[in-house]
Amino acid sequence: MKQALEKRMNWEDFMKRIIKAGIAAMGVAVMATTALAADWTPPGPIKLMIGFRAGGGADTQARLIAEELEARMGWKFIPEQVTGKGGLNLANALKDQPNDGTAIGMVVTETLGYNMAAANAGMTPENFTGLTTTAGFQMGVVARTDKGWNSFEDMITAAKGGQDIRFGAMSPKLADLAYLLGKAQGVDFNIVNVKGGKGVMNGVNAGDLDVGFMAGIQAKGVEAGDLINLASALSEPLVQTPDAPTFADLGVEYSADGYFVFIGPAGMPDEARDALSKAIVEIVSDESTKAGGLIKKAFGGVSVISGDDLTKLLADDYANAGALMDAASE
Amino acid sequence: MGTLDYIWMGIQAVFQGPELFSLFGLPISVTIVMILAGFLTGIAVGATPGLAGPIAMAIALPILISVFGYTPDALLPVMGFLIGVMKGATIGGAVPAILFNTPGTPDAFMTTLDGYPMTQRGKAKKALRVAHFASASGDTFSDIVLIVCAPFLALLVEAYLDLPEKTALLILSLSFIAAVIGGSPAKGLISTGLGLLAAYVGTGEDFYPRLSMGSPSLSQGFPIATAVLGVLIIGAVLKELEDLWRRKRDSGEIPAHKDEGDQRLHGADIRRLLPYVGRSALIGTAIGALPGIGSTLAATLGYTVGRARYAKKKRPGAPEFGKGASEGIAATEAANSSVSGANLIPVLSLGIPGNAAAVFLILAAESIGGFNPGPSVFRFTTDSVNPELVIAFGLFTAMMVANVLNWTIGGLFMRSMGVMIRVPKHILLPSVLLLTLTAIYVQETRMEAIWFAVGFGVLGYLMRTVAISPLPFVIAFILGGKLEESARQAFAATGGDPWFLFTNPGAALLMAVAFAVIVFSARKTKEVA
Numbered sequence: 137m138k139q140a141l142e143k144r145m146n147w148e149d150f151m152k153r154i155i156k157a158g159i160a161a162m163g164v165a166v167m168a169t170t171a172l173a174a175d176w177t178p179p180g181p182i183k184l185m186i187g188f189r190a191g192g193g194a195d196t197q198a199r200l201i202a203e204e205l206e207a208r209m210g211w212k213f214i215p216e217q218v219t220g221k222g223g224l225n226l227a228n229a230l231k232d233q234p235n236d237g238t239a240i241g242m243v244v245t246e247t248l249g250y251n252m253a254a255a256n257a258g259m260t261p262e263n264f265t266g267l268t269t270t271a272g273f274q275m276g277v278v279a280r281t282d283k284g285w286n287s288f289e290d291m292i293t294a295a296k297g298g299q300d301i302r303f304g305a306m307s308p309k310l311a312d313l314a315y316l317l318g319k320a321q322g323v324d325f326n327i328v329n330v331k332g333g334k335g336v337m338n339g340v341n342a343g344d345l346d347v348g349f350m351a352g353i354q355a356k357g358v359e360a361g362d363l364i365n366l367a368s369a370l371s372e373p374l375v376q377t378p379d380a381p382t383f384a385d386l387g388v389e390y391s392a393d394g395y396f397v398f399i400g401p402a403g404m405p406d407e408a409r410d411a412l413s414k415a416i417v418e419i420v421s422d423e424s425t426k427a428g429g430l431i432k433k434a435f436g437g438v439s440v441i442s443g444d445d446l447t448k449l450l451a452d453d454y455a456n457a458g459a460l461m462d463a464a465s466e
Numbered sequence: 467m468g469t470l471d472y473i474w475m476g477i478q479a480v481f482q483g484p485e486l487f488s489l490f491g492l493p494i495s496v497t498i499v500m501i502l503a504g505f506l507t508g509i510a511v512g513a514t515p516g517l518a519g520p521i522a523m524a525i526a527l528p529i530l531i532s533v534f535g536y537t538p539d540a541l542l543p544v545m546g547f548l549i550g551v552m553k554g555a556t557i558g559g560a561v562p563a564i565l566f567n568t569p570g571t572p573d574a575f576m577t578t579l580d581g582y583p584m585t586q587r588g589k590a591k592k593a594l595r596v597a598h599f600a601s602a603s604g605d606t607f608s609d610i611v612l613i614v615c616a617p618f619l620a621l622l623v624e625a626y627l628d629l630p631e632k633t634a635l636l637i638l639s640l641s642f643i644a645a646v647i648g649g650s651p652a653k654g655l656i657s658t659g660l661g662l663l664a665a666y667v668g669t670g671e672d673f674y675p676r677l678s679m680g681s682p683s684l685s686q687g688f689p690i691a692t693a694v695l696g697v698l699i700i701g702a703v704l705k706e707l708e709d710l711w712r713r714k715r716d717s718g719e720i721p722a723h724k725d726e727g728d729q730r731l732h733g734a735d736i737r738r739l740l741p742y743v744g745r746s747a748l749i750g751t752a753i754g755a756l757p758g759i760g761s762t763l764a765a766t767l768g769y770t771v772g773r774a775r776y777a778k779k780k781r782p783g784a785p786e787f788g789k790g791a792s793e794g795i796a797a798t799e800a801a802n803s804s805v806s807g808a809n810l811i812p813v814l815s816l817g818i819p820g821n822a823a824a825v826f827l828i829l830a831a832e833s834i835g836g837f838n839p840g841p842s843v844f845r846f847t848t849d850s851v852n853p854e855l856v857i858a859f860g861l862f863t864a865m866m867v868a869n870v871l872n873w874t875i876g877g878l879f880m881r882s883m884g885v886m887i888r889v890p891k892h893i894l895l896p897s898v899l900l901l902t903l904t905a906i907y908v909q910e911t912r913m914e915a916i917w918f919a920v921g922f923g924v925l926g927y928l929m930r931t932v933a934i935s936p937l938p939f940v941i942a943f944i945l946g947g948k949l950e951e952s953a954r955q956a957f958a959a960t961g962g963d964p965w966f967l968f969t970n971p972g973a974a975l976l977m978a979v980a981f982a983v984i985v986f987s988a989r990k991t992k993e994v995a
Binding site for chain 2: 344
C-alpha cells in the first residue's frame, strides 16, 4: 500500500517535471519570437494612412489598432486620413513612401482588386507589400425593420408590385453586385452610391434609402431589432443572421467577400513586414483590447491572412476583377 | 438613453474630460481651460484693429490639432477654444471702437457712432460697460435659441426632406449666400462659382482624378485648409498690406481722454437699456439663423430700430443717437453679438456654414474627424450612444461656459484691452502671414500645400481688389462636395430622372425660391445704383 503510494508520488513528480519542462520550453519559444519581433524597431514614427472617412467603424478600427501598438510596442504612429477613389488615393500616396516600415496604410482588399483594375491607374498589387488582413466584412443587405419586410423575398415582392427600391452601395464593386442581384431577381433597383457604410446606414435610417449594403456597422441595429439583414452579400451566411440567403442562393455568382487589410509600399524588408503584421495580428486577435473587441462586435470576429497567402489573395482579386465587370456591363 | 441622458453626458464631456490640473482638489478639465484661453485670446484679437476672430481661429486650428491629435477626444478642447475666440472677439471689437473711434471688427463700426462721443465726454468706462452688458446678453440669448432650435430643425429636415429636396436646399443656401454677401449678386455668383470649381478638382466618383490635368499634386484635390486660409486670411493680409503701403502709415497721435464722474452701470441704466438689448437680440438672432447674412447687417438693423424707438422715448436733455447715447451702443452690440450663436443653427442642423467663424468650426470638425455637422448628428439613438450627439451637447455646454466667463471676467478683461490699438500693423501683418503659412504646413506637411495657399491668397487678394467677397467662395468650397454627392444620389434614387429638382414639389419650390432670391436682389441693386 505504502509502496504503491510512493510509486504514485514518483509518477506525479515525474509528470510535474515534464509539464514544467514543457512550460519552460514554451516560454523560451515565446521569448524567442518576441525577441525576433523586438529585433525590428521602426527607424522613426510610422505614418498610418487610413483610407476611410473619419469617425466610421473602419477608421475607428485603424485608430484603435495604432493606439494599442503604441502602448504595447512603444512605436509612434501618425494617423492620417487619405480618403477617396475607393482607396486609390491612399494607394497612390503610399506607393512612393519609404518602404522601411515607416509608412503603412489600411484599406480594403477591394482597393487592390476591383478598384485598381477598374481605374487602370498604372498600379497593381505588386506595387505594395501586404502585411495582414484584420477582419472580413459581415456584408449584409440591410433594411429598416419598420419597412415591414421580413425576408429578402418580401422586398422583391414589393419591387415587383411597382415600388421603387433605392439600394445604397458604398463602392463601384458593390454597385455592380446590386445591379446583378436585381438582374437575377428580375427587378430594377435604383442604385445610389453613398460614401462609406456609415453613409448607407444614415441614409437607410433617414428613409432616403430603402435598403443598402452594410459591412458590419448594422450589428447593433440588427441586435436591437431596428434593422434586418435581408441577405448575405458573402459566399457564406452572416454570423448574426445565418438564415438570410447568400448571393449564390439568390442567383448571383459573385460575392462581396473582402477584408480590411494593412499594406505598405513594395519591397518592404521581411523583418519589418513580419514585425508589423505579427504585432497587428496579436492585437486584433486579443478580444480584451479595444481593437479586438470592436472587430468581434462590429465585424463578426477576426480574419487574419498574412504572408504569402495574402500576396496570393491580392493578386487573385486583381486578376478576377475583370469577370465581375464584364458580367455587370452585359 | 433619453434626451436628458445625452444632455448630461455632453455636460460631463466638458467638465470631466481629460484633466489638465486640479485646483484645490477639484479637477479642471482641459476643455474648460481651452475655452478660457480662447475667450481671452478672442477679446485681445477683437480689440486689435487689423485682426479679427477668424484670423485667430485660422492660425490656432492647425496648431491645436497638432497638439491634441486627430482623436475624437480632441474635438471638445479644440472647438471649445474656437468658440471662446468667436465669443471673445465679438465683445473685444467694441473696445477700440469706443476708445479710439476705430472699430476692431467691421461689425463694431456702428458702435463708434455713440461709443466714441461718450469717451470724449469722459464716459469711456461706462460705454465699455454698456457694450459688454449688451453684448453678453445678446450672445447668451442667441445661444439659448440655438440650443432649443438646432435639434428640432435637424429632426424636421431628416424626417421631411428627401434627397432631391436636400439637393435643392443646398442650392438655395448657395444662391442666398451669393445674393446677400457682398455688393451684387453677380459678384456673389462669381465667388460661389470659383469656390465650386476649386472644390471639384480631384474629387468625384470616377477613378480618374478630375480636372487634375495629370498632375499628381492636384489629384487629391485642394486641401480644405489651404483654400479657406488662403482666400480668407492670406488674401486679407495681402490687401491690408497694400492699403498700408498706400497710406504710408499716417501715424496720428492717439488722443487721450480723461474719465470723469460716475462710470458704473446702475440698475436704472440696465432697465432703460433692456428694451433696446431685447429688440436687437431678436433681430440679431433672426438674421444669424439665415446663412450668409453677417453681423454687420444685424448691427445696422439693430441700430436703426433702436434709433426709431429712441426718437419716441428720449428723455429731455439726453444725448441724441449718434452723439453719445448709451442706448446706441447697446442696440448695436446686442445685435452683432446675438448673430454668433444663431449662426450655428444651420451649421449644426444642416452642415451649412453661414459666416467665417462657422467655417472654421466645420473645418475643425472635418480635420479632426468623428463629428460631421449635419442632421445625422441629432439622432437620439436609445439602444446605443450616439457619440456625435454627445459632442453636440458638449459644444452647447462649452458655449454656456464661455457665456459664464463672459459675464464674470469678460468685462474686466475687456476694459484692460485698450493697449492693443498700439500694436503696429507693419509688424502685425507679416507675423500673421508667417503664422498662417506655418499653420498650414503643420497640418498638411507637404510643400504643395504652401503653394496652394499662396495661390488662393493671391486669388483672395484679387477678389478683394475688385470688391468680390471671398466668403461665398469659401462656403461654396465647403459645400461643393456635399452638393455633388446629394445631387448624384438624388439622381440615382429617382431612377435616373434628370429633372429631379423640378418634378418633386418640395424641391421645385426651393429651386423657385433660389432663383427668386438672385433675381430680386439683382433688381434691388439696380434700383440702388
